Amino acid sequence: MELGEIFSDALVYPFQNIKAFVIYLILGIILGIAVAGTIAGMMVGVNADNLLIVIGSGIIGIIVAFFVWFFISGYELDIIKYGIERSSGAPEIDLVRQFVNGIKYFVVTLVYMIIPIIISAILAIIFQHWLSLILTIIVAVIFALALFMGQCRLAKTEDLVDALSIGEAIGDISKVGVVKLILFIVVITVISLALFVIVGFINRWNTVIGGILIGILGVYITFFTARATGLLYSDI
16 A cells, blocks of 8 residues: 555544544553552652552552553554454454453564664674664664564464564565655654644643543554554555
């Protein structure tokens, strides 16, 4: 698909699947409550000078936040999968499978982040500072794009091994097209920033309405980006 077709589809996709959008919005709200509750609990512990409350609130909050985040990530992978299949529908709740897929994506992200860090450390030892910096940036960009492809591979197959096939993920970059992929990321960024600027002006006029819109917009952009990502990968 051409980029114009991808974005014209992805921009309206959330509005064509209001039920799924609302589900995703509720998940985001739950995650926000979990994080806010954790911070509030830890602050109470700090003010009461009670280390047990601080540690307890932190541990419970982190567990709840990760649980919800894993589920949200799994649901996002399903949105990408629907895009890859060019399906006009949207995913339903499948708690266990989506939670497991969220954990898989977390593992994939760690692997794709750790490897360039290790490579960069080796390069810093072997080469001079300026050269190692340039090579580090190149490696970081390659692995960031590869992670993007790895996410799509995981969404498509739900296979952790397939997603961690780094060589094949890097090969997918050339199949999509480096220029097309970079333009895709630039356009996504520009659209997101433009929407946030508009909502930012509303927030200055009315902080309550603006705050609500910022939350909704964050979910919309995630939904829109996932759909666009799936459509981009659908040509492979």
